[in-house]
Amino acid sequence: MGYLRIGELARLTDTNNETLRFYESRGLLEEPRRSDSGYRLYTQAEVLRVHFILRAKRMGFSLKEIDELLSLRVDKELNTCGTVKELAEHKLLEIDMKIKELNRMKDALQQITDACCGGEESAIHCTILNALDAE
Amino acid sequence: MGYLRIGELARLTDTNNETLRFYESRGLLEEPRRSDSGYRLYTQAEVLRVHFILRAKRMGFSLKEIDELLSLRVDKELNTCGTVKELAEHKLLEIDMKIKELNRMKDALQQITDACCGGEESAIHCTILNALDAE
DNA sequence: CTGTACCTTATAGTAAGCTTTAGGGTTTAT
DNA sequence: ATAAACCCTAAAGCTTACTATAAGGTACAG
Numbered sequence A, B: 001m002g003y004l005r006i007g008e009l010a011r012l013t014d015t016n017n018e019t020l021r022f023y024e025s026r027g028l029l030e031e032p033r034r035s036d037s038g039y040r041l042y043t044q045a046e047v048l049r050v051h052f053i054l055r056a057k058r059m060g061f062s063l064k065e066i067d068e069l070l071s072l073r074v075d076k077e078l079n080t081c082g083t084v085k086e087l088a089e090h091k092l093l094e095i096d097m098k099i100k101e102l103n104r105m106k107d108a109l110q111q112i113t114d115a116c117c118g119g120e121e122s123a124i125h126c127t128i129l130n131a132l133d134a135e
Numbered sequence C: 001c002t003g004t005a006c007c008t009t010a011t012a013g014t015a016a017g018c019t020t021t022a023g024g025g026t027t028t029a030t
Numbered sequence D: 001a002t003a004a005a006c007c008c009t010a011a012a013g014c015t016t017a018c019t020a021t022a023a024g025g026t027a028c029a030g
Helices: A006-013 A017-025 A044-058 A063-074 A081-114 A127-133 B006-013 B017-025 B044-058 B063-074 B081-114 B127-133
Strands: none
Touching: A006 A017, A006 A044, A017 A044, A044 A063, A044 B127, A063 A081, A063 B127, A081 A127, A081 B081, A081 B127, A127 B044, A127 B063, A127 B081, B006 B017, B006 B044, B017 B044, B044 B063, B063 B081, B081 B127
């Protein structure tokens, strides 16, 4: 009683059965107890855990990093805020680098795109193609 | 005489043999002529073409999109500046969306990270873990 | 008791962009 | 002549995060 089968957990977390089994295979979800017939039986704890995973994903953590966060969480008393904050700050740096890189791309592409007439004439002198050709 | 073997083209473009053969398999490089023994023989044109590919990659175009750009370039007179500019603007929109998404991630993560003491005490009350746990 | 919805496993496929491996031939320098 | 450096192909492997397929067993409603 009170147990959730995989489909119910999937519905409650807006995921699906395959994804949950995949998370289990990657260690993000622990092997749950099973019914006599082998069905996975989850509790409310797993609902929270899946939400944790999804939230961390939205923060840009990879599944591997989420696995690390989860391990930290399991032994909260053994780990320090410093350890957790380090992970988060490292991720922040990564996100920042990606943003900077995308901004560089954007500026470069914007520049050559702005210079392009975009008209109906043939692309022989198209500034975009020429910019990509330039030495 | 004057022909480049694949290793030389790789050196000149700061790529490697495997990548060049891979580009060929994806249609980004045309099948070059071969020596009697079957070695690929390239000309200076291929150096420029590889540079075009690498430059477009740095602009954030995927190999598939680069293939499109190259086809446009082949028949420059048949294509219009408008076609090229459309591709570029579509890519600009995509880049913009990615930047916005990363900024959202960054703000959210920054907020919970700033709230974390980062100290040596146990992570039981760590604001980062708790934020990821929160409903 | 039968249909439908649900669950199980193992295996393969997807996307992108390569890299690696295995098992061979060729070119060049000494 | 032989070793080192170079080239060839086909096929598999890598990474991330799933998704799909096949071939089955289970739960429950009517």
